[in-house]
Amino acid sequence: MRMLAHAVAQPNIALVKYWGKRNLEENLPAAGSMSVTLDALWTRMSVEFPAAAAADTLSVNGLESGREMQARVSACLDRMLGGSRLPAAVRSESNFPIAAGLASSSSAFAALVMAASRAMPMPHDTLSLARLAGAASGSAARSFYEGIVELRAGGEQIDVRSISAAKEWPLCVIVAVTAEGPKAIGSGDAMIRSAATSPFYRSWVERQDADLELGRQAVRDKDFEKLAAVSEHNCLKMHSVMWTSRPPIVYWNEATLNGMETIRELQRRAVPVFFTIDAGPQVKAICLPDACGAVVSALAATAGVKRVISSGLGRGARELDDLPDGA
Ligand code: PMV
DSSP states (O other): OOEEEEEEEOOEEEEEOOOOEEETTTTEESSOEEEEEBSSOOEEEEEEESOSSSSOEEEETTEEOOHHHHHHHHHHHHHHHOTTSOOOEEEEEESSOSSSSSOHHHHHHHHHHHHHHHHSOOOOOHHHHHHHHHHHOGGGGGGGSOSEEEEEOSSSSOEEEEEEOTTTSOOEEEEEEOOOSOOSSOHHHHHHHHHHHOTTHHHHHHTHHHHHHHHHHHHHTTOHHHHHHHHHHHHHHHHHHHHTSSSOOOOOOHHHHHHHHHHHHHHHTTOOEEEEOOSSSOEEEEEOGGGHHHHHHHHHTSTTOOEEEEEOBOOOOEEESSOGGGO
């Protein structure tokens, strides 16, 4: 019997970041995090058992994927279904660059787990699926939920939930793409290096709960200035940990700094906007809907910015009846 299912997930961008693991085996984060799920970017995944080949196959945007990603996908399916499962044919399509600091692993592993859970008989509850995706890529657990999402890391397992529906506080996220190529070091290896070598790592982890509490209050009160202050501070702390790792982990380029300066200039003109940056050189601006046009124009006119992607807040991962566009 042929077992085939499709799913879609959107990437998420963290405002209070995940950077460091408490348990490498289970891929458990050292601290909690908070993110926004985007609606303009997506990864569609189709999973079919058994594959025509004897082993798993993975194609990404129509091309056979590299071995490292292939191994991560196989390990994720093993964790879900056991090592003696049937081989799977996995096809993935995304409408944005992969492994370039646009959170592609969050949407990819959320979509993979969602599709595989529909192709094979297994429990379906969202939190269990989010935990399985989180074991493959910490941020992927958050892409199962809509709007603004909190991940708690205090217990034996992570807990994840939406703390604000997409419509409740409709923020805009504008991504200034400053480089399209894949990043030099993946976030997983980079986090391990930071934990082992940055003198600031421990205090970064210790202060995460306080930042999360501020973020939670800001979301509860729809206090944009408070959310801006904690998010920028948290982002710069994470990058300070990266920069002080040995060897240093620097994802920024000149245009990243230009983009940050553009946001600062908008803030001086009282435009409600703030920036965040992940494990890559892209600048993500978060703003209130009325400011979206001004932020898009200012970032598009920034030296070194190649293109700008504008998004609202989106839904959690979900099954699709079919893949649109024949993907
Ligand atoms: O989920 P991973 O292993 O790709 O790590 C994500 C790391 C950051 O994007 C930098 C921060 C975050 O919380 O998403």
